[in-house]
Every structure is written in structure tokens, then in C-alpha cells.
Amino acid sequence: MVKRLKPLRGFIKERDVGVELQIRLNLEKLVVRNHGGRETPEGETVTWGCWFVIQGDVLKCDLPYFDICVANIPYQISSPLTFKLLNHRPLFRCAVIMFQREFAMRLVAQPGDTLYCRLSVNTQLLARVSHLLKVGRNNFRPPPKVDSSVVRIEPRKPTPSVNFKEWDGLVRICFTRKNKTIGAIFKQKRVLSILEKNYKTLQALQSSQGNQMATDASVLGDSSELTMETDDNDDGGDDVEDDDDMEMDDGEAKGSDFKDKVLNVLRLGKYEDKRSSKLAQADFMHLLSLFNQAGIHFS
Numbered sequence: 001m002v003k004r005l006k007p008l009r010g011f012i013k014e015r016d017v018g019v020e021l022q023i024r025l026n027l028e029k030l031v032v033r034n035h036g037g038r039e040t041p042e043g044e045t046v047t048w049g050c051w052f053v054i055q056g057d058v059l060k061c062d063l064p065y066f067d068i069c070v071a072n073i074p075y076q077i078s079s080p081l082t083f084k085l086l087n088h089r090p091l092f093r094c095a096v097i098m099f100q101r102e103f104a105m106r107l108v109a110q111p112g113d114t115l116y117c118r119l120s121v122n123t124q125l126l127a128r129v130s131h132l133l134k135v136g137r138n139n140f141r142p143p144p145k146v147d148s149s150v151v152r153i154e155p156r157k158p159t160p161s162v163n164f165k166e167w168d169g170l171v172r173i174c175f176t177r178k179n180k181t182i183g184a185i186f187k188q189k190r191v192l193s194i195l196e197k198n199y200k201t202l203q204a205l206q207s208s209q210g211n212q213m214a215t216d217a218s219v220l221g222d223s224s225e226l227t228m229e230t231d232d233n234d235d236g237g238d239d240v241e242d243d244d245d246m247e248m249d250d251g252e253a254k255g256s257d258f259k260d261k262v263l264n265v266l267r268l269g270k271y272e273d274k275r276s277s278k279l280a281q282a283d284f285m286h287l288l289s290l291f292n293q294a295g296i297h298f299s
Contacts, residue, residue: 063088069095078103079119086126086155095153098135104149111280118175122168125281128154162285169298170288174276183272186262196258198297265290
């Protein structure tokens, strides 16, 4: 089954059944026309031949089973739609989507690239992402203000066995200042305060459970929930270095036992002088493992 998302006015024709579908998906009203001129009311599903059309907001409606997704979307829903698709079960085969070019290049960016960011790391953890082609603004009438790119997204099978909330918690911190050293980031008062609070909460839970490890999904978050909370514009067009992440207190924390514990983890893995912009997936996975072994968690 192929799922096709189309936000603007367009036409799909199926000769075998003589059907023309005029689709406006998103917040606009969907109109489905056949030879009788019938109009589809809100919430109704229409099937003609091989076409299966659902009216609604793609971010709010439940997606049916599908193998392939082909989409030309409103660029402001790029990030939430990407992670909604990656959260869909059962996993689809692939998605081919046109995004704003800068967002697309963030999806495919590699360590060391200027656009390499939290979005790059999180998406590539869950899927193989490849850039197919650039679509210049002059290919549209009237031309928009931005260029576009078509991207292919293939979910990784099996899904990586990592708690995504924890993973995103670590990556969020690391990309608050992606060109600073990891050591400098983890010396910040705000970062240490959050981690120490998590650490003490977990210690209390372990104590109340007779020192039994309480690191399952019920304590640290459901690893199957793949949504990525962002504070930036979802089209990926405005963030420079750290605007999709938590604000940082520039003050450096004074010495403490917990600070020493955190820095010892970084020294053990030789990450203290490294920068997030240069770290690959395996590096973040290793760093998360070292923190967890020390009893430090990110959710």
C-alpha cells in the first residue's frame, strides 16, 4: 500500500475507474470528485479502485498500514511528521518526501558538516536517510522563497535497542553548544543540576525497591516513544547552533562530588575534549552507555 500526502491543490487520476481526486490535506477541506460531483464530508474515508483517501490533519489522525509514503508537505510540519512516521508500527518500507532544502540537508548531514545537529543524530539513529535531488524554487509557479529537496527515509530494521527518551536527553544537552567541548558543556550549572536531580531520583527509587535496579521503561521513559520535542521552527530554517535545545546557564558549576562523577565518565571515554559536531552515532551510544553504567540517566 502506498500512502500519498498532498497538502495543496493537485490532481490524481486513475483511468481504470475514471476518478479524479482533488486533494487538500492539512487544515483545508478535502474535496473528492467523481462523475457525480459528490463532496466528501469531514472524517469520511473514500475508496475508489486502488485509491484510499482519508480526510484530516495528518499529525492528528491515526495512520493506517502502508509500505511506502510519498509526500509533498507543508514545510512547517517537517519535524513532527518525520518522527510520526518513524514512530508508526509496523515499520514501513520507505518514505520519499520533499522538504525545505535546509531541513533536508540537516537530515542527511554527517559529523563535521556545518548543518550536523540533533535532528541529524536522532533521525539517523532510527533510519537510513539519503538525498535524492534538489528542486529549485524556479520549478514552481509562483516561485517560493526557498529551495526544496527530495529525501528518501528507510527505517532501520530492527529498531535500535535504546531508550529514545534517554538518547534524546543526552543529544539535546550535547548540542546546546555543539562546537564547545563536551567537558565544557557538562560543567554547566544547569546541566549538572538536571543530571543530579535524575541521579538522586533514581537512587531513591532503587533504595525503596531494595536496591533492585529501576532502569526499566516505567522509570526512565518508554523507549518506543520516538517523538522529538523541539523548540525551533520545524522547517529547520532558522536554528544555527543550539536554538532547538535547552537554554544554558553560562556559569560553570563549582566543584562537587557529582560534578567529579560526571567528569570522570567523560575522561574514561576520552570525550572531555571532543565536540558534539564531530561525534558519530557510535560515539553517542558509547557515551550514553558509560553514563548509564555510572548510574547517570537523562530522562
